[in-house]
Amino acid sequence: MSWLFIVLAGLFEVVGVAGIAKMNKKLSFKNVAMMACGFLISFLFLTLAMEGMAMGTAYAVWTGIGTVGSALVGILFFRESRSMLRIFFILLVLFAVVGLKLIE
Structure with missing residues (x-):
């Protein structure tokens, strides 16, 4: 379950970052809520994941998914x-994130 978490x-970190990008274009309740909810849910799942995997691995995978996902969202939706x-x-x-999964 830790890998799913x-x-x-x-x-959800990507959702939070997308919320920040949308807030930079237009400050609205919807965009603030998107950012806040994205990060809140992301931290909740990160906490759950860290119960069953090493902290360093969990953090590296979390930031890797967030980095790749945010870059892809930027390319696809923010030009x-x-x-x-x-x-x-x-x-x-x-590839580094996949490598961590393979050795965990």
């Missing part, structure tokens, strides 16, 4: 750079 934590070099480094982070 950490994946959910990472996905951020799609350069090949940027995609290459995003893939490196993704």
Whole structure:
């Protein structure tokens, strides 16, 4: 269950970061709620995940999912750079997260 919790934590971190990006464009209750709820739920799942896995692994996977997910959301919805070099480094982070799963 810990791996499911950490994946959910990472996905909700992406929701929180997307909320920040939307707040930067327009400050509204909906955008603030999206940010706050995303991070609150993310921390809840991170806490649950850390009950069954090492803190370092949990944090590395959580931030990795958040980093890759936020970069992809930026590319897909906020017109951020799609350069090949940027995609290459995003893939490196993704491979590192998968590697942690394989050795855990």
